Amino acid sequence: MIRLSGIEKSFGNKRVLRGISMTVETGRIFAVMGPSGSGKSTLLRCVNFLERPTRGAIEAGGRTIDANTATSRDILFLRNRTAMVFQQFNLFQNLTVTGNVMLGLTDVKKMNRRVAREESLRLLDRVGLSDKADYYPSQLSGGQQQRVGIARALAMKPDVLLLDEPTSALDPELIEDVLRCIINVAADVNSMIIVTHELGFAREAANTIVFIDDGVVIEETEAQAFFRSPSSERAECFLKNSLRRHINPSETPLERAI
Amino acid sequence: MQKELDWAFLWKNIIAISAKIPVTMYLALLATFFGVIIGLLIAIIRIYKIPALRWAASAYVSFIRGTPVLVQLYLVYYGVPWVLLTAAAKLGMAGVTERFNPNNISPVIFALVTFSLNSGGYLSETLRSAIESVDRGQIEAARSIGLRESRILLKIVLPQAALNAIPNLGNSLIGMVKDTSLAFSVMVIDVMGEAKLIGSKTLRYLEIYIAVSIVYWSLCILLELIFGVAEKRMKMTRRELAE
Structure with a gap:
């Protein structure tokens, strides 16, 4: 379980998040949606303190960590209970695929190298990349790199897995692969928060949709209900615009995927 | 005629x-080696903005870049024995300096100290840009799985920075080979x-x-x-x- 209370974040004078609260119970998958610039990614990056929130608190693993008083020890505690999948994959270029997955296990979880290697190979198999174990990231396609990113995050067995627009840097024909992969591993994960623009994917994968605009939560609705009829006008408008964009230019990869 | x-x-x-040639190469290689160590420390101090040390590091780099090597060589050659002798006298350890007289230190050591300090100052900038050229996204990824900053530096940043720095290190070594010609001024x-x-x-x-x-x-x-x-x-x- 992870609970965000009153998260605020400003960059200079610009208030990007204006007090966001949500509770993600174990077993739940939240999709955070909203227009560009609404603060979705910033919110996700505040959860593991890649951005330090200006105000607010995060509760995880039985501890409440306040943005104003968080020490580097608190931040490590939080990061040990979360893991992140990035838009740009961010694989370690100097390590092999296995090395990428293993690093957290040997270095953070202090696992024996042999055990860590076995665990990594098991996870790579899970994301369908056991044949690429000894490759370097630069030898892989974007979709494959992102699946390594997912395996690397899964290895940490986080309370909550954070996915920051995991398919928006991918070529359209590779998106399906990665979305399938996320849906496949969802069963192994305690809980997830996904920032995504892929409507069909959010609808299939998520239990709850959190719709954010201008740094505030506009609505938090059960996923099926959200796509049937969102309760706020802004969300309805957003859905209409997105659907128009997605349906008109023939079939989009996301509709093929789902 | x-x-x-x-x-x-x-x-x-x-x-x-x-x-x-062995004397010249010995000086140039060792000075570059120590220069890399000093330069790395300074680069890390400046990148991580370590308080207090940060200003000392800036002053050091500024001094090294703002004075001729020849002057630095004389400063070390005359300055180090003076500092050692004065310190020994103040601490009442004059006996030590009788057995170990700083004036008898081999001039090669003074040259080595000077060139190491000098190349450290210049290399700190080279190494800083090599370190800063490592993709920030990878650093964030390492943080997101809970790695400590020192481990990130060791496992992710430095291995990639080293590759970036190799061409510039070659140039520095060549520069150092020529700079060591000044060592004759202190009898090397x-x-x-x-x-x-x-x-x-x-x-x-x-x-x-x-x-x-x-x-x-x-x-x-x-x-x-x-x-x-x-x-x-x-x-x-x-x-x-x-x-």
Whole structure:
């Protein structure tokens, strides 16, 4: 379980998040949606303190960590209970695929190298990349790199897995692969928060949709209900615009995927 | 009357001077090695904005870049023994300086200290940009799985920064080979020192300076070749990886 209370974040004078609260119970998958610039990614990056929130608190693993008083020890505690999948994959270029997955296990979880290697190979198999174990990231396609990113995050067995627009840097024909992969591993994960623009994917994968605009939560609705009829006008408008964009230019990869 | 150039003399002394190449290379290689260590420390202090040390590091780099190496060499040569002797006297340890007199320290050590400090100042900038060129996204990814900053530096940043820095390190070493010619000012008999000694004995200065320039030039061409090959190899492994 992870609970965000009153998260605020400003960059200079610009208030990007204006007090966001949500509770993600174990077993739940939240999709955070909203227009560009609404603060979705910033919110996700505040959860593991890649951005330090200006105000607010995060509760995880039985501890409440306040943005104003968080020490580097608190931040490590939080990061040990979360893991992140990035838009740009961010694989370690100097390590092999296995090395990428293993690093957290040997270095953070202090696992024996042999055990860590076995665990990594098991996870790579899970994301369908056991044949690429000894490759370097630069030898892989974007979709494959992102699946390594997912395996690397899964290895940490986080309370909550954070996915920051995991398919928006991918070529359209590779998106399906990665979305399938996320849906496949969802069963192994305690809980997830996904920032995504892929409507069909959010609808299939998520239990709850959190719709954010201008740094505030506009609505938090059960996923099926959200796509049937969102309760706020802004969300309805957003859905209409997105659907128009997605349906008109023939079939989009996301509709093929789902 | 104008003297003829003595070619045989010139040739013979290229060989005599070359006998001191090991001294020059020893100075240049060790100074660059210590320079990398000092430069790395300074780069890390400046990148991580470590309070207090940060200002000291800036002042140090500014001083190194703002004064001639020759001046730095004299400062170390005269300054270090003075500091040691004064400190020993103040601490009432005059007895120590009788057995171990700072004035007897080999001039090579003073030269080595100076050139190490000097190259450390310059290399700190090279290393800083090599470190900063490592993709920030990878650092964030390492943080997101709970790695400590020191481990991120060791496991992710430095291995990639080292590859970025190799071409510049080659240039620094070549620069250092030439800078060490100043070591003769504090009585180190390196390539330049040997040339000056022969010159003053035979008074055939022009031949000697032609000889010494040929020695330095050949040495630098050789080093350029070595680093050229190393760089090409590195690029090749990178390309192989990318394919």
